[in-house]
Each structure stands twice: as C-alpha cells, then as structure tokens.
Amino acid sequence: MKALILAGGFAKRLGTIGELMPKAMIMEKGDTILNNLIKKLRAVNLEPIISTNKKFERFFSGYPNVIVEGALAEEQKLGAVSAIWNAIETMKIEEDLMVICADNYFSSGFEGFVSSYTGEPLVGIYYVGQNPEMRPEEMATVKFEGSDKYPPPANSFFFTDFKEKVSPPLSSYVSTGVYIFPKHIFPILGDFCRSSKQDAPGFFIQHLMQIGVKVKGYLFSGDWYDVSHKSYLQAFREARVVKNDDRYIVCDRAIGGNLVLSITILHAGKQTTGHSHPVGEVYFFVEGEGEIETNGSRRRVREKDVVTIAPNEFHRVHNNRENDLIFISVFEKYGERG
DSSP states (O other): OEEEEEEOOOOGGGTHHHHHSOGGGSEETTEEHHHHHHHHHHTTTOOOEEEEESTTGGGGTTSSSEEEESOSSGGGSOOHHHHHHHHHHHTTOOSOEEEEETTEEESSOSHHHHHTOOSSOEEEEEEOTTOTTOOGGGSEEEEETTTTSSSOSOSEEEEEEEEESOSSOSOSEEEEEEEEEOGGGHHHHHHHHHHOSOOSHHHHHHHHHHTTOOOEEEEOOSOEEEGGGOHHHHTTTTOEEEEESSSEEEEEEEETTTEEEEEEEEOTTOBOOOBOOSSOEEEEEEESEEEEEETTEEEEEETTOEEEEOTTOOEEEEOOSSSOEEEEEEEEOOSOOO
C-alpha cells in the first residue's frame, strides 16, 4: 500500500492567514498538521507522497516525495479527486492507495483503520453527535446498519447510503477525509476525473456506490476536526496583514473603536523585534513553546500561558524550538502598526 497526503488547497476558509500559508503547516498539539499525519502514517509503515500547489511549494521543500501542481490560485487548482489521479499517474502507483486530506487533525492513530481494510474502498467516519461546531449538513454523511444510534454495533461496516453536503444530513456520522482506494478501482477513478466536475472525494464515493461498488466505513475514536474550524483562526479571517517575512506572520483585526486583536505566527528559531508602547497588552499563547523577555528578564511560555505587559514595558518573544510559536495579543489602539 502507498499513502498520499493532499495538501494542494488554498485554505480559503482561513481567510487572511490562508493567503499566507497552507493549512497543513498550521500548528496543532505541538506540531504541524502535516507532521502529525506523517507520524501516524509511519506508525503503520507508510511513507507518504505529498501533493501541493506551486504557490505554497516552499513550505514543503524539506520533505521527500512531493508532487507540485502548477496552480498559483484557487481557480487554477486541481480538485481533490483529480489530484489523486494526478499522483497515481505521476508516481506510477500500482498498489492500493491510502489518501488523507491535510487539513485533518486526528488524536488517534491509523492502526485500526488500516487493519480494517479488506479490499473494498474504505472511508474514515466520525460521530459528531450534538457538537454545535460541527454541521453534518455541510459535510459528507453516511447511512449504515445502526447509524441511528451511538455507538454503532461495530467499528467497521458497509454503507447503505453516502451523500456529500445534504440537508437534512443522512445521520450524525460524517466522512473525515481519509480513504483507502483499492488499485482495481483506479480505472473508475480516471474515468470519473475525465467526465465529472464534482471533484470532491465524497462525490466519487457516491459514484462508486451508484455503480454498485461496495464501500466500507471505519469509525474513528478520540478527537477529529478540520483545523480551519479552530475558533482562534476564524477570528482572523478578515484581519489585516502587518508583517509577513522569514521571521513571522503578524495579522491585526480591529475590534470596535479602540481595541486591536493581533495574531503572531513566529517561525522556528526566530524572535520578534522587541518594543514598548504606551498602552498595556495581554499575550495568550495558543501553540508551541518559547520564551518571553520583559525588561531584560526571560521566562518560558507555552500553550495556554497568559502574560500581561505593562505600559512602556519592553517585551520580546523568542522561539527557540523547531516549530512555529503562535500567540494572540490584545491591546488598545495607539497608532498605526507596520
């Protein structure tokens, strides 16, 4: 079996931040989404191929087995199914193929998913229940024997129906964007790409079922979500870019008449410029680990730490780790930044 991570999207749901970096490089639980997925694939002895786009190519330069699509903008990109077919043709893949969308965070591993594979197309499923942040009508939902209750009779099952984005949803069980496609359906996938404009993987699964192919599901436990739904990222969808260079990304969003909400993504081994200003400020550290310097003394900071900065107090943040450090600050507007 081979593995493919789809990282060719343009992160439109992230707004401003998605214009500057791919979702695969967003930090979550101490590492990037991409690295979290790679670790889980390596645990089942799979070294992935990564498919990305030309705009974000530089973010993937340190990874092996990268396919770069020519797209520089959303309207030029291959759809997800076409990107799968492009990888199959480019890499001459002749084995069953596990496919993962690179905007997904899983707390559990892939061991159960892979071991449940029996030769039919396999789709990873998650129960969203009454979680108000997850809207099943905006996702692909499924029906199977026992899908009207939780937990289901088994963790692995054949689908009786599968629909991409329907209201009302078929059930509270949704597709997670992880699949195994057996090599014998590759010709069907190629024909689908050549004839269909509905290029989301869910529409391909629908097509398989419509032509009589049996499709299986596997229920993931633990946490699963699309990183673009994180509330702190959504808060900056329409923010203004203040800095974007090899040190950091800084985006500001005005709140009301006098408050500013700011996010800084400080890259590995870098530090902020350091400054003081006539207003107080509060820092909320949301991902990563580093140090904050205030008036010449330094202390460690990490996820969930809160630091208050007094007016006119010099402060600077240092990232001495190998991954991005992300923090949010709130302050009163005192002049134009940037």
